[in-house]
Amino acid sequence: MPGxxxxxxxxxxxxRQLAAELGGLPGTRVTTSLAxxxxxxxxxxxEVRIGGFGGPEGLAEWLREHRVDVVVDATHPxxxxxxxxxxxAAAATGTALVALRRPGWHARPxxxxxxxxxxxxxxxxxxxxxxxxxxxxGRLGLAAFADLGQLRFLVRSVEAPGPPLPRHTSVILERGxxxxxxxxxxxxxxxxxxxxxxxxxxxxxxxxLTAARELSVxxxxxxxxxxxxxVPTAEDVPGVLALLSRAAADRCP
Ligand code: NAP
Numbered sequence: 001m002p003g004x005x006x007x008x009x010x011x012x013x014x015x016r017q018l019a020a021e022l023g024g025l026p027g028t029r030v031t032t033s034l035a036x037x038x039x040x041x042x043x044x045x046x047e048v049r050i051g052g053f054g055g056p057e058g059l060a061e062w063l064r065e066h067r068v069d070v071v072v073d074a075t076h077p078x079x080x081x082x083x084x085x086x087x088x089a090a091a092a093t094g095t096a097l098v099a100l101r102r103p104g105w106h107a108r109p110x111x112x113x114x115x116x117x118x119x120x121x122x123x124x125x126x127x128x129x130x131x132x133x134x135x136x137x138g139r140l141g142l143a144a145f146a147d148l149g150q151l152r153f154l155v156r157s158v159e160a161p162g163p164p165l166p167r168h169t170s171v172i173l174e175r176g177x178x179x180x181x182x183x184x185x186x187x188x189x190x191x192x193x194x195x196x197x198x199x200x201x202x203x204x205x206x207x208x209l210t211a212a213r214e215l216s217v218x219x220x221x222x223x224x225x226x227x228x229x230x231v232p233t234a235e236d237v238p239g240v241l242a243l244l245s246r247a248a249a250d251r252c253p
Pocket of ligand 1: 009010011012033034035037050051052053054055056058059074075076078079080081082083085137138198
């Protein structure tokens with residue numbers, strides 16, 4: 001893909017892997033965009049820009065100004081706003097758009113999963129499921145659990161969550177990947193009797209599900225927001241590279 005400028009909308013491990021792969025292709029310029037939520041992000045290979053674009057119009061402007069040929073939406077499956085903005089901006093500028101979306105998790109025999117449509121739905125289910133909650137949904141959106149003063153929460157996030165938080169909250173600041181041994185130990189030490197997770201998918205944070213299965217701990221799984229329609233999507237880096245080759249062939253038949 002000589003002379004091609006690819007914008008990777010990042011914030012995931014896959015986006016970093018993709019930038020590394022694309023950075024090795026001759027004549028390809030890669031820019032990764034990060035939202036700027038994390039103070040010390042793991043830095044991808046290639047050029048990096050940090051911060052919001054200013055909605056779909058701002059993103060469209062950026063695509064024009066920086067002569068982007070292809071956008072790869074490699075954001076987290078729960079980052080629905082930027083994914084929708086990418087669709088609008090790509091359409092407005094005639095820029096090719098493909099997506100990298102890792103597959104979701106599926107329950108296995110022995111799992112005690114409870115589906116939730118949102119964090120608020122997860123919070124509503126908790127009092128019937130346990131008293132000591134391991135909350136792994138990230139530091140944003142914890143206000144949904146703030147009224148559950150009768151439960152004890154162990155929150156794990158990369159950076160410290162801000163208020164409002166439930167009255168009884170302890171925080172562990174840690175970034176994955178995590179191991180099954182470590183997760184089992186954590187569930188036991190804190191006498192966790194219910195786990196809450198987003199359906200993020202991927203191997204880096206799946207160990208908690210195995211540990212919960214082994215210890216017969218119920219898991220509330222917050223389901224993904226719908227992905228935008230009509231965007232060619234792959235579930236891993238090789239799949240995206242194949243989509244990009246196809247997009248390049250379409251541009252220069
Ligand atoms: P979001 O709700 O979809 O996006 C909110 C706003 O943040 C967007 O409108 C955009 O601002 C800005 N933004 C998001 N991703 C961006 C990116 N890659 N580059 C530049 N601006 C971006 O996103 P979110 O759920 O807050 O997630 C933010 C970032 O964290 C994403 O990059 C995502 O991959 C990563 N992440 C999210 C989660 C999660 O659970 N949501 C988990 C792990 C990692 P403007 O409208 O101003 O452009």
